[in-house]
Every structure is written in C-alpha cells, then in structure tokens.
Amino acid sequence: MSKNGQGLLEVLKGQESDLLADWIKEQSGVAPRRGASIRESEVRDQCKEFLGLFQSAIRDGGADDIQGPRWGGVRELLSNLSRTRGLQGFSPSETASFVFSLKKPLFTRLGRAHAKDAEGLAEATWSANQLLDSLGLYTTEVHQKAREEVISRQQQEMLELSTPVVKLWEGILALPMIGTLDSARTQVVMESLLQRIVETGSNIAIIDITGVPTVDTLTAQHLLKTVTAARLMGAECIISGIRPQIAQTIVHLGVDLGDVTTKASLADAFAIALERTGRGVRKVRAGS
C-alpha cells in the first residue's frame, strides 16, 4: 500500500461522522438546476456509504489505481449515483460535484494532520487531489454513457412506432404509416392490415404515407406487396400522402407503383373511397 494512501486513511479514521457533516454541508452549497433535486437523507446515505467503501478501497488497494479490483465497490456506487442523478436531470458537472465537494473537508483535515510538515502536506494533498479528480471524471464518464444509452433507446423507439389500422367508414380502412418502412415492423403492419380487412369485410384500404420520410426501392416494394396481398383478400388499396418531392424522387429512381391509385392527401383518398362505394359527402347547411 502506498504511503499517500496511508496518510489519507489516518485522517479518515475515527473522523467519519464529523467529516460526513462537513461534506454534506459542502454539497448543499451546490444548487442543482431547477427540476433536479434530491432528498437530503438520500445524500447522507450515499455519502456515508461512499466513505466506508472509500476507506476500505484505499486500505486494500492503495490510492493509485481506481480501475483496480479493490475499487470495484466505489466504482459501482459512483456509477449508480451517476446514472440515477443523470435521470433526475443533474448535469455532468453537478453529478461530479458529489466527489469534488469532498476535497475541501478532506484537505482541511490533511492540513491539520500535517501542520508541521509542509512537504508531507504537499504530497498528501497532491495525491488526494489526483484520486478525487479521477473519481470525479469517472462519474462524468458514466453520466455521459447513460445519456447516450437513453438517446439510442429513444431513437430505437422512434424507429418502431406502431401503426394502427383505423376504420374510416363502413367498408373503408385507413392505415396511417409513420416512420421508416424498412424495419421488421413493416411485416407486422401489413399483417394487421390484412387481418382487419378480413374482420371488417372492407373492400377499400387507404395506406397513408404522409409520415414516411423516405420512399426508396425497399419501401416501394413493401407497399406493392401489401397492395397485392390486400387484393387477394378482396380489397383495393389507395396510397395517399405522396408529397411532391417524394413523387418526383420515385420517378427518377425509376420505381413504378403500377396501377395503384395514388392521391396527394388522405382527404382526397377518402373522397375517392366514398365515391367507389357509392357514397358522397354533401353539405347540409350553408356557411362554413
């Protein structure tokens, strides 16, 4: 075990409750952003647990290598703390201040212990400083990683938005597609449309792609497959929501939607669907 670690241990020993009080006071000075708050009793428990683990890590593993196996407990505590605080809305620096705020109370005590030994003090402070810096950086890294995980999960969820099949009128279904059509969910969406066609005995299905950002060959192929399958179940499809830029792009791409009826908007498609089923919309009153 290193000499520096020994110095730290000496000032920690027997002073835990006193040090704990000072440390907690330091932390209350760091006001978190609005919306990010944490109960004092929770902070106290975390600090107490940290001091315990911190001491045994120094005792067993020295103060130099926080990546070592003896520091596993401390790392785990900090990593849980970073993750939960990250979710509670703490910024990375607010999260790291948990560790950095220990510096002042610790250095004060080192100063007292080395009152007559300037060289020893400098050395002990330097090593404690390095140790706390690396632990603080560790919390920042975990915080960052947790954030990235959340973002990638949200992206994943966006990719997999589900698409409900809605009945617009007797015999007329609509499928408002939102998101990308090249993921595994296309199959699911197609199957649920076919099932609803059977259940409702519908003979017209409007597939609205207003919410589909890109139509490429794979998307077109999925759409055409859906149209063909719907036909086999006795329903004609209308594709709506093909915006002008998409229409132009698929022409250049060379994709042919064949004899499928296409309409610019869902409203246009609905009007056609009503007409084909022998209905229409009539104004019953003058005015708006």
Added chain:
Amino acid sequence: MVVTKDDTMEIRVSDHVVLVRQAVRKWSIELGFSLVDQTKMITAASELARNTLDYGKGGTVRLERVEEGMKKGLRLTFEDQGPGIPDLEKALTDGYTTGRGMGMGLSGSKRLVNEFDIATKVGEGTRVTITRWK
C-alpha cells in the same frame, strides 16, 4: 475541390441505414438543399447504404461537405470489403438483381445525383461515390 467538413459512419445493421438517412438529411439541410434535392440525396443514400449492408456485408459511409469554386455540395462515399460486383454493366441495368430487390437501387440512385462513380473488384469490395451540388 475542398472538403470543409467530414464524418464517417458505420453500416453494420439495418438501423444504421436509418441513421445514415438522418445524417444525410441534416447535412443536406445545412447546405441549404431544396426539399426535392434533399429527398433525392437521402433516397440515393438509402439505396447505397442498403446495398453496402446487404451485398457488401457491411461497411462505412463517409460524408463530406465539398466546395469547388462557387459551388457547394455533399459527397458520400460508401465502401465495403464484400464480394465485389462481377458484372458492373448488368448491375447498373434497371431491374437487374441477384437478391430479391427491384434491381433499381444502383441505376436509380445514379439518376438522383449529379456525379456517380463506382469502383469494384471481385473478392475485394466495392466503393460508390456520389455527389450532389447545390
């Protein structure tokens, strides 16, 4: 030609294709592309990214914002170490596919951009470079 910004993205799983499209959309908007030009570039990127994944067994795309004289544009380079394309002329023909596609990806994306270049070698891989100018 000067490159004023660049980035490289992995294409290993099909969600990466979605991320590539999102990045190309962002870069196209930054360059001030019209909505039609954005859509064309994104669609071409989608085709080539999926070819990289499906036929090239995965690879990368390099995004570059380029300037030449007064012109500004976006250049994308798709690269893989897959099997390569034995008959390039056929592969560039509308409707030709060795998979289950429509066979419109390569030929179609060529029509969607201003510059299209393809280098391929059997057993070594394929590199497709496309550029669209503002």
